Amino acid sequence: MNAFYRLLSTAAIGFAVGLSSIAAHAETPANMLVIAGRIDDITTIDPAQSFEFAGSDVSRNVYNKLVNFDPLNLDAGYQPELAESWIVSEDGRTITFTMRDGIKFHSGNPVRAEDAEFSLRRVVTLNKTPSFILTQFGFTAENV
Numbered sequence: 001m002n003a004f005y006r007l008l009s010t011a012a013i014g015f016a017v018g019l020s021s022i023a024a025h026a027e028t029p030a031n032m033l034v035i036a037g038r039i040d041d042i043t044t045i046d047p048a049q050s051f052e053f054a055g056s057d058v059s060r061n062v063y064n065k066l067v068n069f070d071p072l073n074l075d076a077g078y079q080p081e082l083a084e085s086w087i088v089s090e091d092g093r094t095i096t097f098t099m100r101d102g103i104k105f106h107s108g109n110p111v112r113a114e115d116a117e118f119s120l121r122r123v124v125t126l127n128k129t130p131s132f133i134l135t136q137f138g139f140t141a142e143n144v
Contacts, residue, residue: 048122051129066097066116082111120144 028034041052047059066083070076083097103111121144124134 048119048126048130049128064103082116 037054037057040054042050042055042058043052044050045055045058045062047056047063050056050059065081067078067086068081069078080100082100082103084100086095086097088095097113097116099111099113099116105111120134123131124139124144125141127135127141
């Protein structure tokens with residue numbers, strides 16, 4: 001019986017190797033866009049904690065930002081999203097955002113400046129991987 005299983009396993013391995021050498025002959029139909037992605041490294045979709053590629057991709061599509069940019073038109077610079085405008089102080093240490101009217105959370109509650117402030121403070125105080133984006137400019141848990 002042992003020889004039978006050895007023969008069977010050898011045949012199975014040979015069959016698998018043979019199949020792996022057969023090239024796939026798939027062709028994308030004309031006028032069709034195919035998008036592929038990975039979601040295998042998502043650890044969280046909390047933007048205050050997520051910094052891996054897939055989790056950040058999901059976060060960017062779930063959460064709104066104060067400002068945004070078009071990666072296909074970087075010359076346009078930052079564009080308003082939740083903030084309709086912003087002013088940077090002369091010393092560069094203060095940015096004052098004016099929030100757009102009528103923006104609501106899914107619950108129906110209005111989005112307020114205090115909500116954006118809370119989110120930015122939370123990133124720094126959690127001190128997870130994304131916090132370096134703010135802490136490199138001198139923000140700490142003590143001064144936010």
